[in-house]
Amino acid sequence: MHRMHHLAMSVSKASEYSLPQMRVLMLVRLRGKMTISELMQYLNTAQSTASEMVERLVQQEMLIRSKDEHDRRRTVFRLSGKAEALLNQQTQAMQQVYQNLLSPFSDADQERLVKAFETIHELLSGQEAISPNDQR
Numbered sequence: 001m002h003r004m005h006h007l008a009m010s011v012s013k014a015s016e017y018s019l020p021q022m023r024v025l026m027l028v029r030l031r032g033k034m035t036i037s038e039l040m041q042y043l044n045t046a047q048s049t050a051s052e053m054v055e056r057l058v059q060q061e062m063l064i065r066s067k068d069e070h071d072r073r074r075t076v077f078r079l080s081g082k083a084e085a086l087l088n089q090q091t092q093a094m095q096q097v098y099q100n101l102l103s104p105f106s107d108a109d110q111e112r113l114v115k116a117f118e119t120i121h122e123l124l125s126g127q128e129a130i131s132p133n134d135q136r
Contacts, residue, residue, distance in 0.1 A: 017062075022090070024053055025062060025083050033068075033076040062086070 040050040062083040068074040
């Protein structure tokens with residue numbers, strides 16, 4: 001696990017953007033466009049924090065601010081070409097990290113690892129709807 005963390009950290013250090021900023025960019029990429037309110041909900045953060053982060057990304061030409069074409073009262077944010085290029089670069093770097101991490105394993109062991117991570121993902125996805133204060 002330490003090896004994987006070290007490899008992932010080396011990829012993230014190659015970027016001048018913080019992990020929270022990268023999360024914003026990945027969310028906007030996934031959704032196509034987002035409002036501050038939507039980002040605030042997905043990041044589970046205060047509106048002022050989300051606004052400041054988005055404003056910095058706009059100033060750095062990573063996000064493009066525009067009016068929603070369906071509701072001109074809403075401001076939405078989209079990725080710029082610069083952000084798309086960065087995310088593509090980060091994706092390629094992470095794929096290389098995974099390839100380096102998994103290359104010592106046989107195909108059968110790689111398949112077992114993939115299935116294990118899929119199971120973990122399924123279990124954790126089911127936990128998202130449960131509040132930390134909820135009892136089972």
